[in-house]
Amino acid sequence: MPEPILELAGLTKVFPGGFKALDNVDLTINRGEIFALLGPNGAGKTTLIGAVCGLVRPTSGTIRAFGQDTKSDWRQARARIGLVPQELSTDMFEPVLHAVEYSRGLFGLAPDPARIEEILRSLSLWDKRNNRIMELSGGMKRRVLIAKAMAHEPDLLFLDEPTAGVDVELRKDMWHQIDAMRARGVTVILTTHYIEEAEEMADRVGIIRGGKILMVDQKDAMMARLGRTEAHVMLAQPLDTLPPAIAAFPVELKEGGRSLCYRGGDGTGKGREEVAELTKALIASGIDYVGIDVRESSLEDIFVSLLGDEEEQAA
Amino acid sequence: MSFNARSAWSIYRRELWRFLRTAFQSVLAPVLTTSLYILVFGSAIGNRMPDVGSVDYGAFIIPGLLMLTLLGETTSNSSFGIYMPRFTGTIYELLSAPVGVAETLAGFVGAAATKSLILAAIILLTARIFVPYDIAHPVFAFVFILLVAASFSLFGFILGIWADSFEKLGIIPMLILTPLTFLGGTFYSIADLPAPWNTVALANPIVYLVSGLRWTFYGSADVSIWVSLALTLAFLVACTAIIAYIFRTGWRLRN
Numbered sequence: 001m002p003e004p005i006l007e008l009a010g011l012t013k014v015f016p017g018g019f020k021a022l023d024n025v026d027l028t029i030n031r032g033e034i035f036a037l038l039g040p041n042g043a044g045k046t047t048l049i050g051a052v053c054g055l056v057r058p059t060s061g062t063i064r065a066f067g068q069d070t071k072s073d074w075r076q077a078r079a080r081i082g083l084v085p086q087e088l089s090t091d092m093f094e095p096v097l098h099a100v101e102y103s104r105g106l107f108g109l110a111p112d113p114a115r116i117e118e119i120l121r122s123l124s125l126w127d128k129r130n131n132r133i134m135e136l137s138g139g140m141k142r143r144v145l146i147a148k149a150m151a152h153e154p155d156l157l158f159l160d161e162p163t164a165g166v167d168v169e170l171r172k173d174m175w176h177q178i179d180a181m182r183a184r185g186v187t188v189i190l191t192t193h194y195i196e197e198a199e200e201m202a203d204r205v206g207i208i209r210g211g212k213i214l215m216v217d218q219k220d221a222m223m224a225r226l227g228r229t230e231a232h233v234m235l236a237q238p239l240d241t242l243p244p245a246i247a248a249f250p251v252e253l254k255e256g257g258r259s260l261c262y263r264g265g266d267g268t269g270k271g272r273e274e275v276a277e278l279t280k281a282l283i284a285s286g287i288d289y290v291g292i293d294v295r296e297s298s299l300e301d302i303f304v305s306l307l308g309d310e311e312e313q314a315a
Numbered sequence: 316m317s318f319n320a321r322s323a324w325s326i327y328r329r330e331l332w333r334f335l336r337t338a339f340q341s342v343l344a345p346v347l348t349t350s351l352y353i354l355v356f357g358s359a360i361g362n363r364m365p366d367v368g369s370v371d372y373g374a375f376i377i378p379g380l381l382m383l384t385l386l387g388e389t390t391s392n393s394s395f396g397i398y399m400p401r402f403t404g405t406i407y408e409l410l411s412a413p414v415g416v417a418e419t420l421a422g423f424v425g426a427a428a429t430k431s432l433i434l435a436a437i438i439l440l441t442a443r444i445f446v447p448y449d450i451a452h453p454v455f456a457f458v459f460i461l462l463v464a465a466s467f468s469l470f471g472f473i474l475g476i477w478a479d480s481f482e483k484l485g486i487i488p489m490l491i492l493t494p495l496t497f498l499g500g501t502f503y504s505i506a507d508l509p510a511p512w513n514t515v516a517l518a519n520p521i522v523y524l525v526s527g528l529r530w531t532f533y534g535s536a537d538v539s540i541w542v543s544l545a546l547t548l549a550f551l552v553a554c555t556a557i558i559a560y561i562f563r564t565g566w567r568l569r570n
Contacts, residue, residue: 050570054410055410055569055570057570075319075415076413078413085404087404089403089405089407089408090405091403098332102329105321105322105324106326106409107412108321108412108413110321
């Protein structure tokens, strides 16, 4: 039975000037999961994080973290929440160790050199502990922010675009770090517009746009429900019409009859099975082919399709 | 209302560390400037100036010069302390921490006040090299300097939250505090001004600070020490109330 760790109800934020950054958001995050909040720039991801962490004052709605109202019991709630911001915001003149110790103390915890060492070692920062942050590479600086956020041992950690602007290698390294946090029992909410990241990391995915949550679901369930298989069969001889045995499949002729395009399935593998059946039917019908290209739709395809549908409805 | 001493201590320690990191700018520059004032106006020109009351002119200007440095440095230190995190974005950490107005003020304002006390001590010790002087009421002097340092740290904190540019940050100390201090009896006694300027001068709040500190040094001043103390306390309370309001509403801190 999932245990809610964060509950947002009717969360709305209207900035002075009338811009509605969050529009009646309802969202529940469960303990121990990695939740990816996907959305284009300006969708409201950072505002949502800010509202939970105390950086943004909600216009209306409630936020409950660990069962406590973050407005009335803000001290207890904030003590258990960590935030890694999108920007590399830290005192660049400060040595790494100093910065991380400060973060722990700021959250009211007693000094614990062993714990700080453990965090720094886990992020490969121990050797750099006496370096000023400005001397580190961009990736290292981002790790320092993670170390600072982990210094007070939060139960709930927000990672706002943790891999924005970092190279592929470092991004994968960051994913390992997030996995390690989950292993330690930390609930992670990450915002990203790298769909690949959500696909790789998340247990559940929420899609936000224009301050509204469009969809929240288990990543696998979302892929199964909205996923599709697409296959292109390159025919040896062009076809004018499809024989009835082939027309029974969800296919259409393309490129002047030189290729056959299949779109079907549901993301559970059913599509691939159907493509196999289609190839058998082609052979049985005496239709020769010279190549097949099969691909499953990615979370990105689903994301783009969802946002496209939303735009069409809005129009 | 709960108070997390560890959080306050962390902010305090970090701010002091920042102060030491920039010791040349934070300590050496103001001490050098004030020493030059004392050397030129107190030691060199002061020898040719008549005594003010029963106080040698060189000694007379020391409390005013100390106040001049104290007000400028305290306000700047404190305003920079909170403005820089706002400017660089690092304020997110403070705002997302379980830290309230009490811990924040204890940390930032406490550190700014400590820096000012250290600075005051160095300036007073340096001044003795050039000009002989005594402090008639050392305990009063300490309390008064502490009060001024605390209230102008609070004032600087407000300034650092209000300012949205480095220019605005510098406007108040440079264009208001410094001129008012110069005109507030640093180099002369208000009583020596011709009418109506001796009355007009009393509208300058800095007069009460310079006068108050001068009383703690020499036992005589332009206005009563109790008036100076009362006004300083009132300023401290007003600044505290404004900061409490800022934290309650999130003005310029939280979106």
